[in-house]
Amino acid sequence: SREVYFSILELVPDEKRGKRIRAYSINNIGYSFLEQEQYEKAIPYLETALEKKRELPGEYQLASTLNNLADAYLGLEKWGLGKEYASQAEAEAIKSNDFDMLRSNHLTWSNYYRGVGDLEKAIDHMNRYIALADSLYAEEIQDKIAQLSVAYGSEKAQLDLKIAQQENELLRQANTLEEEENRFQNAVIWGLVLGLVGLATIAIL
Secondary structure, eight states, rough: HOOOOOHHHHHHHHHHHHHHHHHHHHHHHHHHHHHTTTTHHHHHHHHHHHHHHHHHHTTTTHHHHHHHHHHHHHTTTTTHHHHHHHHEEEOOOOOOOOOHHHHHHHHHHHHHHHHOOOHHHHHHHHHHHHHHHHHHHHHHHHHHHHHHHHHHHHHHHHHHHHHHHHHHHHHHHHHHHHHHHHHHHHHHHHHHHHHHHHHHHHHHO
């Protein structure tokens, strides 16, 4: 809920790793207002989230916040700003190969064209939204089938998995032995160093 994200903002400092968590939380506060169609309350949080995200390495997940801002301005019938943010969101989604975000962006464009009275383009983007939704759903089904094939596959697949697990266990044991040997060698070296230091001190005295 929104209160959880407000609590996070109170607890997490605005520095280093905390910046990403705060940007994510501020975006979600704005989105919670957007879902309730409280557009004027949503916009300041979304704009702040966008500013915070732009400060992060790799311009972290800009497309989602840009698209949320587009939806908020369209909700207020500010078509120019809505179009501007929708264009930026589309560009970011394409750049990052974020097909899920691109699908949402088509829905935003459909709402924009419906709002400005261009029903032909509104229907076109709605059809693209549906096509991408079907494609993503089909991909999700294929992933689940692949997971089931691994889990309940042929005897060869199960045997390969068992061999891989055994190899990993042997590698883990080898790494453990190597770490223990290194610790022992380090202890011996430090013992010699301390012994030499002690002898040198006695010689000086």
